[in-house]
Amino acid sequence: xxIATFNINGVKARAEALAAWLDAETPDVAIxxxxxxxxxxxxxxxxxERGYYLETHGQKGFNGVVLxxxxxxxxxxxxxxxxxxxxxxxxxxxxIVGKSALRVCGLYLPNGNPVELDAAxxxxxxxxxxxxxxxxxxxxxxxVTLLAxxxxxxxxxxYNIIPQAEDAKRxxxxxxxxxxxxxxxxxxxxxxxxxxxxxFRARVQGPGHYSFWDYQAGAWNKDDGIxxxxxxxxxxxxxxxxxxxxxxxxxxxxxxxxxxxxxxELDL
DNA sequence: ATGGCCGGTGGAACCGGA
Numbered sequence: 297x298x299i300a301t302f303n304i305n306g307v308k309a310r311a312e313a314l315a316a317w318l319d320a321e322t323p324d325v326a327i328x329x330x331x332x333x334x335x336x337x338x339x340x341x342x343x344x345e346r347g348y349y350l351e352t353h354g355q356k357g358f359n360g361v362v363l364x365x366x367x368x369x370x371x372x373x374x375x376x377x378x379x380x381x382x383x384x385x386x387x388x389x390x391x392i393v394g395k396s397a398l399r400v401c402g403l404y405l406p407n408g409n410p411v412e413l414d415a416a417x418x419x420x421x422x423x424x425x426x427x428x429x430x431x432x433x434x435x436x437x438x439x440v441t442l443l444a445x446x447x448x449x450x451x452x453x454x455y456n457i458i459p460q461a462e463d464a465k466r467x468x469x470x471x472x473x474x475x476x477x478x479x480x481x482x483x484x485x486x487x488x489x490x491x492x493x494x495x496f497r498a499r500v501q502g503p504g505h506y507s508f509w510d511y512q513a514g515a516w517n518k519d520d521g522i523x524x525x526x527x528x529x530x531x532x533x534x535x536x537x538x539x540x541x542x543x544x545x546x547x548x549x550x551x552x553x554x555x556x557x558x559x560x561e562l563d564l
Numbered sequence: 565a566t567g568g569c570c571g572g573t574g575g576a577a578c579c580g581g582a
Contacts, residue, residue, distance in 0.1 A: 305581085306571050330581085332572060357572055358580070407582060456582075475582065510582065511569035522582080554570080554582080 297394050297564040299325040300543070301402070301452040301525055303508075303555035307331040307360075311339055313551055318346050321543075323559075324366050325392060327402035329454045331360035338362070355385035361402045361453070367392045369400075376403070377441075378434035386431070391447075394564040398533065399442060399449035405456045406431050408474030425474050428456070432483040439490050439528075448532035451492070454555065455526045457484045459494070462503040463523035475524060493534035495527040495560045500540065507542055508555050516547055525558045536562040 300323045304310040307328075318326070326348075331338065335354040343350045343364050353374040354360040363369055369390035376387035386404040391397055408428030412420040419426035435451070442449045458476040461467035470476035488494060496505070506521025515521065529537060539561035546556045 309571055330571095407580085409582070470582090473582075508582070512582095513568055514566095515569095524582080 297324045298559060298561050299323065299327070299400070299450070299452070299527075300557040300559045301327040301329070301454075301527060302557040303329040303404070303454040303525060303553060305330050305332075305553040305555065307333050307338060309551070310553060311342055313549060313553070315342055315346070316549075317546065317557070318343075318348075321557075325400060326364045327400065327452045328362045328364070329360075329402070329404040331362055332357055333360055351388060351390055353385045353388040355383075359385045359404055361386060361388045361404050363388055363390050363400060363402050365390075365392050365400075367394065376431065376434050376438060378437055379430070382431075396564060397447065398562070398564055399447045401438070401442075401449060401451040401453075403435065403451060403453035403455070405435070405454060407456050408480065411472065411474050411477060419479070425479075428474055429479055429483055432480075432487070436483070436487055436490070439487060439492065443490060443530060446532075447530075448536070449530045450495075450527055450533050450560070452527040452558070452560075454524060455484065456524055457481065457526070458522050458524055459484060459497075459526075463505070465506070465518075465520045465522070470522070475522065487528065491531055492528040493531070493537070495529055495534075495537060495540045496523070496542070496558065498529075498534070498537065498540070505542055506544075507558055509547055511554050525555055527558055527560050529560075533562065536564055538563050
């Protein structure tokens with residue numbers, strides 16, 4: 297089973313490129329972020345006429361995550377538990393059943409900039425950086441719950457986290473950024489330390505592998521990228537891992553997103 | 565060499581992104 301996560305940066309602007317990508321790559325499951333669309337205005341036909349089940353969790357103008365799958369999406373959950381006041385559409389889960397069941401969690405983790413710290417160096421309450429870190433605590437809690445239920449699962453999406461210096465062309469440019477600050481990376485490591493496997497680094501070592509290139513300043517032409525889109529696997533899911541791949545060529549396509557798909561193939 | 569963007573909203577600039 298081939299599964300891709302892809303931040304498409306707007307489903308309206310990306311409809312044509314998304315359709316072409318689905319036709320060419322035929323993922324079994326695709327986990328999309330930043331659809332920037334309400335559920336009612338999501339172009340469902342585009343997906344469904346290609347033989348996919350579709351579950352959306354959208355929001356007007358910003359954010360928005362969806363799951364699409366050749367197999368039925370069961371027991372859908374929208375929103376990350378832990379804060380009823382958080383109305384941002386950044387999380388969706390569903391179960392697919394191949395040879396065995398897999399819980400698929402799609403996420404669009406908050407960017408977190410600008411970083412606002414108080415005199416003691418603590419994130420300022422109500423600020424975007426505090427929101428990011430709190431959201432990561434909630435994601436950690438969700439992973440604990442799923443691990444306890446002993447369901448094989450993956451958590452895939454735009455994490456807005458540069459895990460290590462080797463995951464950026466110019467790490468020094470990101471030192472103070474919410475994507476690379478120590479608090480962000482520590483929260484990401486706490487997630488991994490639950491026993492989750494980051495699919496890409498389980499298979500590929502070394503620098504020069506990116507999933508995002510800014511539209512600005514010729515970043516793509518200079519290969520000035522960062523690796524921020526990740527697939528985390530529960531222990532049972534990690535046992536099923538066959539292949540992993542970053543589909544870099546998509547960034548050179550017609551009217552591309554600033555992110556590219558990250559793929560895993562599972563023996564499922 | 566240097567500088568450089570894009571999408572959505574709403575119908576002009578502005579917000580948000582990373």
